[in-house]
Amino acid sequence: MSVQLSPDSIHLSLPGPSPSTATIALHGATVTSWVVHGEERLFLSNMAQTNGPKAVRGGIPIVFPQFGSAPSGHPLASVPRHGFARVSRWTLLSSECKEDSVIAQFALESANLSKEHLESFPFPFQLIYTITLSPSSLSSHLRVENLGPRTFPFHALFFSYLHVPDVNAASIGGLSHLPYTDKTREGAQSVEESEKVQSLAGIDRVYMGMVDLEVWNPGMEKEKAIDDFESGGWKRMVTLEPGCIKSHLNLPSGEVWEASATYTIPS
Numbered sequence: 001m002s003v004q005l006s007p008d009s010i011h012l013s014l015p016g017p018s019p020s021t022a023t024i025a026l027h028g029a030t031v032t033s034w035v036v037h038g039e040e041r042l043f044l045s046n047m048a049q050t051n052g053p054k055a056v057r058g059g060i061p062i063v064f065p066q067f068g069s070a071p072s073g074h075p076l077a078s079v080p081r082h083g084f085a086r087v088s089r090w091t092l093l094s095s096e097c098k099e100d101s102v103i104a105q106f107a108l109e110s111a112n113l114s115k116e117h118l119e120s121f122p123f124p125f126q127l128i129y130t131i132t133l134s135p136s137s138l139s140s141h142l143r144v145e146n147l148g149p150r151t152f153p154f155h156a157l158f159f160s161y162l163h164v165p166d167v168n169a170a171s172i173g174g175l176s177h178l179p180y181t182d183k184t185r186e187g188a189q190s191v192e193e194s195e196k197v198q199s200l201a202g203i204d205r206v207y208m209g210m211v212d213l214e215v216w217n218p219g220m221e222k223e224k225a226i227d228d229f230e231s232g233g234w235k236r237m238v239t240l241e242p243g244c245i246k247s248h249l250n251l252p253s254g255e256v257w258e259a260s261a262t263y264t265i266p267s
């Protein structure tokens with residue numbers, strides 16, 4: 001078990017015949033690499049900027065407090081697209097080596113925000129983000145606390161760019177019978193009929209189950225319009241983004257909301 005600190009990131013590793021590692025950038029507390037059994041499991045564009053000012057194009061950026069953009073007139077209308085958590089510098093709180101895992105904890109609070117972001121979200125808050133690396137899994141846990149006197153609205157989501165060898169051969173199970181919104185068809189509502197969702201190239205949907213799940217792949221055409229997407233990268237990735245985004249959650253003064261996602265590679 002080991003932890004290596006650099007000025008802008010932290011690297012966690014679990015030794016062994018087939019080591020597991022994870023790297024987390026302080027910019028956005030974005031997990032930029034996760035290796036299990038010697039293989040990288042996340043997609044990171046070769047044009048990604050991992051030290052700002054843009055969101056990292058790949059890995060696992062955190063979306064908070066707004067997914068997409070809120071409509072004008074909404075209290076979060078001036079929060080940047082997909083929130084400011086992914087473009088703010090987080091503080092490393094601690095790291096700890098346990099018998100079979102390594103844990104790192106990060107914080108972001110109102111005091112760390114730029115003036116512009118603070119004005120867009122005038123609600124004192126604290127986020128604590130905990131990453132646990134185990135031999136064949138990575139867990140992310142987000143704790144949101146309202147430190148102010150007023151209830152605030154928010155979305156939260158783990159924007160996970162998963163690496164796949166070939167998106168045209170990949171499929172996603174576990175979504176059958178769930179309603180979804182299809183952003184490639186002007187937000188048309190449908191119900192998933194397939195046991196395995198295939199044809200992932202160009203997909204842009206929000207599934208609504210116990211949690212919401214955005215599934216996205218830019219496809220060849222949209223990729224060209226994204227300046228930090230590596231050429232042809234769409235063939236090697238799909239995002240699975242679990243979170244709460246269909247409607248805003250409301251967190252009353254003094255209360256805490258928590259969520260976690262665990263990614264596991266079967267051995």
Ligand SMILES: O=P(O)(O)OC[C@H]1O[C@@H](O)[C@H](O)[C@@H](O)[C@@H]1O
Pocket residue numbers: 055081082183204205214216226
């Ligand atoms: O370029 P951004 O802000 O990181 O957004 C990337 C994608 O994020 C997804 O969640 C959206 O559904 C896509 O429509 C969007 O293109």
